[in-house]
Amino acid sequence: xxxxxxxxxxxxxxxxxxxxxxxxxxxxxxxxxxxxxxxxxxxxxxxxxxxxxxxxxxxxxxxxxxxxxxxxxxxxxxxxxxxxxxxxxxxxxxxxxxxxxxxxxxxxxxxxxxxxxxxxxxxxxxxxxxxxxxxxxxxxxxxxxxxxxxxxxxxxxxxxxxxxxxxxxxxxxxxxxxxxxxxxxxxxxxxxxxxxxxxxxxxxxxxxxxxxxxxxxxxxxxxxxxxxxxxxxxxxxxxxxxxxxxxxxxxxxxxxxxxxx
Amino acid sequence: xxxxxxxxxxxxxxxxxxxxxxxxxxxxxxxxxxxxxxxxxxxxxxxxxxxxxxxxxxxxxxxxxxxxxxxxxxxxxxxxxxxxxxxxxxxxxxxxxxxxxxxxxxxxxxxxxxxxxxxxxxxxxxxxxxxxxxxxxxxxxxxxxxxxxxxxxxxxxxxxxxxxxxxxxxxxxxxxxxxxxxxxxxxxxxxxxxxxxxxxxxxxxxxxxxxxxxxxxxxxxxxxxxxxxxxxxxxxxxxxxxxxxxxxxxxxxxxxxxxxxxxxxxxxxxxxxxxxxxxxxxxxxxxxxxxxxxxxxxxxxxxxxxxxxxxxxxxxxxxxxxxxxxxxxxxxxxxxxxxxxxxxxxxxxxxxxxxxxxxxxxxxxxxxxxxxxxxxxxxxxxxxxxxxxxxxxxxxxxxxxxxxxxxxxxxxxxxxxxxxxxxxxxxxxxxxxxxxxxxxxxxxxxxxxxxxxxxxxxxxxxxxxxxxxxxxxxxxxxxxxxxxxxxxxxxxxxxxxxxxxxxxxxxxxxxxxxxxxxxxxxxxxxxxxxxxxxxxxxxxxxxxxxxxxxxxxxxxxxxxxxxxxxxxxxxxxxxxxxxxxxxxxxxxxxxxxxxx
Numbered sequence: 001x002x003x004x005x006x007x008x009x010x011x012x013x014x015x016x017x018x019x020x021x022x023x024x025x026x027x028x029x030x031x032x033x034x035x036x037x038x039x040x041x042x043x044x045x046x047x048x049x050x051x052x053x054x055x056x057x058x059x060x061x062x063x064x065x066x067x068x069x070x071x072x073x074x075x076x077x078x079x080x081x082x083x084x085x086x087x088x089x090x091x092x093x094x095x096x097x098x099x100x101x102x103x104x105x106x107x108x109x110x111x112x113x114x115x116x117x118x119x120x121x122x123x124x125x126x127x128x129x130x131x132x133x134x135x136x137x138x139x140x141x142x143x144x145x146x147x148x149x150x151x152x153x154x155x156x157x158x159x160x161x162x163x164x165x166x167x168x169x170x171x172x173x174x175x176x177x178x179x180x181x182x183x184x185x186x187x188x189x190x191x192x193x194x195x196x197x198x199x200x201x202x203x204x205x206x207x208x209x210x211x212x213x214x215x216x217x218x219x220x221x222x223x224x225x226x227x228x229x230x231x232x233x234x235x236x237x238x239x240x241x242x243x244x245x246x247x248x249x250x251x252x253x254x255x256x257x258x259x260x261x
Numbered sequence: 262x263x264x265x266x267x268x269x270x271x272x273x274x275x276x277x278x279x280x281x282x283x284x285x286x287x288x289x290x291x292x293x294x295x296x297x298x299x300x301x302x303x304x305x306x307x308x309x310x311x312x313x314x315x316x317x318x319x320x321x322x323x324x325x326x327x328x329x330x331x332x333x334x335x336x337x338x339x340x341x342x343x344x345x346x347x348x349x350x351x352x353x354x355x356x357x358x359x360x361x362x363x364x365x366x367x368x369x370x371x372x373x374x375x376x377x378x379x380x381x382x383x384x385x386x387x388x389x390x391x392x393x394x395x396x397x398x399x400x401x402x403x404x405x406x407x408x409x410x411x412x413x414x415x416x417x418x419x420x421x422x423x424x425x426x427x428x429x430x431x432x433x434x435x436x437x438x439x440x441x442x443x444x445x446x447x448x449x450x451x452x453x454x455x456x457x458x459x460x461x462x463x464x465x466x467x468x469x470x471x472x473x474x475x476x477x478x479x480x481x482x483x484x485x486x487x488x489x490x491x492x493x494x495x496x497x498x499x500x501x502x503x504x505x506x507x508x509x510x511x512x513x514x515x516x517x518x519x520x521x522x523x524x525x526x527x528x529x530x531x532x533x534x535x536x537x538x539x540x541x542x543x544x545x546x547x548x549x550x551x552x553x554x555x556x557x558x559x560x561x562x563x564x565x566x567x568x569x570x571x572x573x574x575x576x577x578x579x580x581x582x583x584x585x586x587x588x589x590x591x592x593x594x595x596x597x598x599x600x601x602x603x604x605x606x607x608x609x610x611x612x613x614x615x616x617x618x619x620x621x622x623x624x625x626x627x628x629x630x631x632x633x634x635x636x637x638x639x640x641x642x643x644x645x646x647x648x649x650x651x652x653x654x655x656x657x658x659x660x661x662x663x664x665x666x667x668x669x670x671x672x673x674x675x676x677x678x679x680x681x682x683x684x685x686x687x688x689x690x691x692x693x694x695x696x697x698x699x700x701x702x703x704x705x706x707x708x709x710x711x712x713x714x715x716x717x718x719x720x721x722x723x724x725x726x727x728x729x730x731x732x733x734x735x736x737x738x739x740x741x742x743x744x745x746x747x748x749x750x751x752x753x754x755x756x757x758x759x760x761x762x763x764x765x766x767x768x769x770x771x772x773x774x775x776x777x778x779x780x781x782x783x784x785x786x787x788x789x790x791x792x793x794x795x796x797x798x799x800x801x802x803x804x805x806x807x808x809x810x811x812x813x814x815x816x817x818x819x820x821x822x823x824x825x826x827x828x829x830x831x832x833x834x835x836x837x838x839x840x841x842x843x844x845x846x847x848x849x850x851x852x853x854x855x856x857x
Contacts, residue, residue, distance in 0.1 A: 050713055076715035090706035092830045093699075101699040105715030111724065114695035115688060124696070151829055154840050171715045 001064060003028045003207050004049070004080075004175060009058035011044055011231070018044040019231040022058070026175070031201055031208045033218045033239075036228035037252055042211045043085055045228070046177050050082045051075040062175070077105040081173035083164040085180045085211070091153035095143055095163060098152055099132040102170035135169050138204075139196070158189045165196075169204065176206040182214055190217060197221045215243075227251065272348050275355075280331060284356040287327040288363025294319055295367060298382040299801060301390055306797050307468030308440035314468075315441070315797065316390065324360045324408045328353035328415025345420050350413050357412020361404040368397050428482040435481035440469055445534060445794060452529035523679065527672045535671035537784060539743065540791040542678030543736050545779040547756075548763045549685040549772070550732030555761065556770035557689075557698060558725035559705030561624040563757050564611070564631025568730040570638060570752035571607045572737025575600045577653035577747045578646075584653050586646040593659040593742060600734050607634075608730030612723045619708060631757055639749040652748035659742045668743045681735045688728065689772055701725055755789045762806055766813050768820025770827055777822050782806070 002025035009022040019041045026032050034042050047053040049060060051072035060067050067075050090098050107128060113121035136143040139162045147155070152163060161181060168176055181197070182190045194217050200206050212218050218225060218239060225242045227235040229251040235242050242248055294300065304316030332349040368391050370376075376383045392400030418426055439446065443463055450459040462473045469477070527535050547569060554562045578584045579596035591599075611634075615626045638647055647653065658667030659677065666673040692698045700721045703711040712718050741747050759782070767778020786802050787793030798805060813820070819827045829836050 052709065052713065071717075072709075072712045073715050073717050076713060081715075082713060084710070088707060088710045090703050090710070092706060092826055093702055097699060097702070101703045101711075101716070102714045104696060104700050104703075105717075107696055109696050111692065111697060111728070114691045114697065117691070121695070128696070150840070151826075151836070153833055154837055167714065 002026060003063060004209075005059075005061040006049075007059040007061070009048065009060065010056045011041075011048055011053060012056040017231045019048065019055075019228075022228075022231075022233055024226060024233065024236060026207060026209060028174075028207055029201065029205070030223050031197065031210065031221050033222035033225045034209060034211045034228060035213070035215075035218060035225060039230075040228040040251075041231040042228055043179060044231075046082055046179055046209075046211065049075075049177065050080060073105060076171050076173070079172070079174035080177065081168035081171040081175070082177035083161075083168050083179050083181060085183065087157075087160045087164055089152040089160055089163055089167070092151055094149050094151055095136065095155070096129075096132055096148040098163060098167050099135055099170045100128050102167045103128050103131065103172070106172050132170060135166050138169070138199075139166065158185050161185065162193075165200075169200075169206075174205075174207060176200065176208045178208060178210040178212075180211055180213065182212065182217055190214060193217075194220050219243075272351060274348060275352055280352050280355050281359070283327050283331040284359025285363075287323055287356055287360030288366075290327075291320055291323050291360050292363050292367050294323070295364070295387060295391070296380055296382050297801070297804065298387075301382060301384075301386050302800065303797050304390055307464075307466070309474050310464040310466070310468040310470050312471060312474075320364070321407070321411060324357035324411040325415040327356050327360060328412035329418050330415075331356045331412075332416035332419055334419075349419065350416050353412040353414075353416025354409045355412070357408035357410070357415070358405060360412070361401075361408030364391060364404045364408075365397075365401045368392060368400055372397060424486070428486060431485045432478045432482040436469075436474060436478055439477060441795060443467065443469075448531040448534050449529070452531055524676075527675055530672075532671055535675055537792075537794065539671045539674040539678055540788055541779050541784045542675060542682055543740055543743075544760065544763060544783040544788055545776060546678060546681050546685055546736040546739075547733050547760045548767070548775045548779050549682065549689055550729040550736070551760050552764050552770065552772070552775050553689055553692070553701075553732070554725050554729035555764055556775075557693060557705070558701040558722060560616075560722060560725060561620070562627045562726070562729070563624050563754075563761070564627035564629070564634070565729070565733060565760060566752050566754065566756040567611060567631045567634035568604055568607055568733035569737040569740075569756060570634055570747075570749075571603055571730075572600050572734025573741040573747045573752070574638060574647060574653070574737075575603045575734070576738040576741040577656050580742070581653050581656045583655040585644075585648050590657075593738075597735075597738060600738050601731055604730045604734035605727050607734075608727035609723065611730075612726035616719055616722045616726065628754070628757075631754055635749050635752050635754075638752070650749060652746055652750075654746040656741050656745050656747070658745075666742060668745055674739070674743045678736075678739055681732075681739065685732050685735075686772055688732070692728065697721065697724060751790065753789065759783075759789050759806065762810055766809060766820060768823040768827065771820065771822055771824040774820050774822035774824070778820070781821070782809075 004026040006022055006024055009019055010017065011019040022045070034045060036042055044053060048055050049067070051067065051070055051074070055068065062075075062078055062080060065078070067078065067080075070078075090101070093101065107124055109118075109121045109124050112118070113124075133144065133148075136148070142159055143163060143166065147159075152160065155163060161184070165178065165181060168178075178197070182193050185193065197208065197210065197217075198221055201208055208221075210218075210221065222239060224237065225235075225239050226233055227242055227245075227248050229247075234247045234251060235245045237245075299319045300316035302316065303319060304314045306315040307313075308315055308318060332345070332353050334345070368388060371383055371385075371388045371391075391404070393403060418429075421429070439462065447459050447463070450456055462469055462477070464470045527538065530538070547565070550568075551562065551565050554560050554565070576593070576596050578587060579589060579591045579599055580593060582588055582590050611627070611630045615623055615630065618626055637643055639650055641649060643649070658665050664673060666677045668674065700711065700716045700718075703714065703716060704718055704721060708718055740751075744751075763778040763782050764775055765778075766782060767776070768774025783791070783793060785794045786798060786805060787796070792799060793802075819831045
């Protein structure tokens with residue numbers, strides 16, 4: 001059984017078909033790239049899976065259960081986490097707090113525990129903190145040390161992107177949706193993050209769907225590529241297959257003008 | 262460029278537009294204050310024997326401040342400002358003059374026109390006050406002289422050395438405090454058996470004597486200069502040299518000293534001050550609860566008074582023998598348990614429908630719910646159960662075995678409220694640093710992202726609502742027992758707003774800030790129905806609240822004692838600049854490249 005199955009998904013915004021006839025599945029342990037020109041519906045696709053936008057029709061099945069009609073937090077609890085294209089951290093919370101708060105759905109202590117400082121509460125707080133530091137340590141020295149207590153808005157752009165990924169990791173997902181993770185990074189940082197994405201699957205066991213415009217990254221990380229254009233999937237397959245597909249080239253570059261005779 | 266001698270401005274090389282603007286603003290402010298009635302109302306309150314009354318002070322500070330403002334210059338790094346000189350003094354004087362001309366016009370107006378119909382204070386009383394019971398000519402001359410003089414003094418503040426400026430400021434502020442806080446100082450000195458001291462400072466009929474004013478001014482001006490330098494140095498040395506464990510021990514010691522003081526001091530204070538402290542405590546309890554809802558979870562709740570009312574009415578119904586419908590006359594302790602249950606229910610009931618709304622919508626809807634609850638208590642429909650506008654009276658004192666907490670003994674009420682406040686502070690402190698507190702923070706920052714990150718926002722927000730509701734209901738319960746009766750009138754919308762002002766002025770999300778806020782606002786100005794230290798301001802309380810709120814929003818939006826987080830939030834640029842300057846050296850090359 002596939003981890004995520006999408007059947008005939010359609011999302012309409014007042015007459016505009018943002019997504020239509022989307023029909024594909026993602027296997028456990030895969031890295032799938034979703035590419036397409038601007039406005040193709042890639043981010044809408046993520047928004048729909050993560051529950052922020054309700055689909056007009058169709059079905060999304062995660063691990064055998066439908067996610068339609070669930071609140072975003074319930075979907076996250078089932079094991080789908082995402083990052084945002086336009087970085088949306090909690091800017092005034094510290095780096096550490098950003099990651100700690102994302103473990104909310106994996107922890108359970110409420111008012112009583114906090115007021116009486118029960119053993120279970122202290123234990124849980126300790127675990128949350130340790131796990132957060134472990135996750136932040138995944139990005140080397142960039143987000144640890146004195147950075148732990150810096151507010152997120154003080155981070156450099158690349159570090160904000162890294163923190164977004166860390167925050168998504170902290171929800172302990174099975175499926176990780178990365179929305180343009182290297183946008184705005186320089187070539188060195190991009191290469192580094194490309195390596196990290198593969199490690200996310202190999203070491204942490206996440207299945208990853210990634211939206212990306214940087215074709216080098218797409219080529220290096222993905223097992224499979226899905227191309228969207230105007231909300232319709234126009235091609236799927238390995239990178240080399242897709243990159244030579246005439247439909248894809250047309251979508252990106254336009255139809256060659258035929259000389260008038 | 263840098264070594265060029267400072268440019269000396271010519272005397273008449275003035276920015277006339279600026280003077281005209283500030284001068285007319287000064288005039289308008291003075292006329293406004295007069296017509297609002299502050300001077301006539303407060304003229305009876307003497308500050309300095311046969312010299313100055315609080316009423317006149319309210320006019321006098323205006324030219325001083327505007328003279329200061331008009332001659333102020335924006336200092337920019339790298340740009341040479343012309344040296345301040347006689348030209349600036351002139352601009353201050355002219356501003357004061359324009360202000361006084363406003364008063365002259367007002368006097369002429371009162372003399373010749375009758376506008377008492379819309380403007381109550383357009384009356385002979387104000388006229389007599391402005392003319393010093395003399396002719397218009399005399400009054401005008403005096404006001405012009407005073408306006409020009411004070412404007413010049415205000416402008417000259419820029420040119421004093423900082424030492425002298427500091428001395429003047431201390432003397433002025435100290436004298437003002439001594440004069441205004443006469444009642445408190447009287448009360449305090451009585452408690453400590455130091456009546457001779459207050460007798461020395463204050464005249465029999467009220468107000469300080471002229472001699473004591475002069476002596477105090479000199480002492481106040483000199484005292485800070487002698488003490489402060491040493492104090493500052495000690496603090497700095499302590500900050501940089503003390504070991505962390507020492508600091509920890511010392512802060513515990515400091516905390517215990519404060520705690521002991523708070524517990525012991527009421528025995529030395531008179532009834533008035535204790536009553537005042539009890540009121541401050543009641544509002545502090547409310548403000549701490551609202552601080553959780555607004556400051557931590559970011560839910561702007563304008564109907565917070567509803568929970569206050571629920572606490573009060575539940576206690577009234579359960580303990581009063583006069584409750585019209587159901588009167589079990591239980592003990593306060595038992596009723597308190599029911600209060601918690603009722604407040605939780607009310608929190609859920611009001612919270613559930615409104616919690617999905619965001620921002621302004623939430624504020625408006627809670628505002629409505631607050632009024633609905635009050636109108637329900639007032640309604641004929643519930644009159645057989647809750648007494649309608651007559652309320653429920655005869656609520657007994659709280660019986661605590663050997664002690665009794667009743668309104669006639671404000672000290673006992675103070676201790677009762679203190680206990681609840683300590684509880685509220687503990688709750689806020691612990692919740693802030695917990696899983697729930699973090700989820701509130703995330704919701705405040707970005708609700709939709711918080712939801713995507715797995716936070717059940719509805720539950721978290723409801724929980725904030727309920728915790729806030731329970732704390733407010735405690736305050737209501739104590740209030741009911743203190744006053745001995747509850748009326749729908751005591752739970753007006755104004756209470757919600759004043760508590761919100763306390764939280765905002767104190768510093769949203771900051772426990773210390775809320776404490777300072779309620780001390781300053783409720784303690785000095787007074788609550789919606791409770792008099793504060795400055796009882797004279799009773800009628801102008803809302804005016805002052807409003808002015809203070811506007812001033813704070815412009816000058817210090819983070820509040821009096823803000824949390825580090827909130828300061829950071831409101832001053833992101835400064836923070837980033839400091840961070841950038843600060844860790845330059847610790848960054849390796851790659852990181853610097855990243856930041857650029």
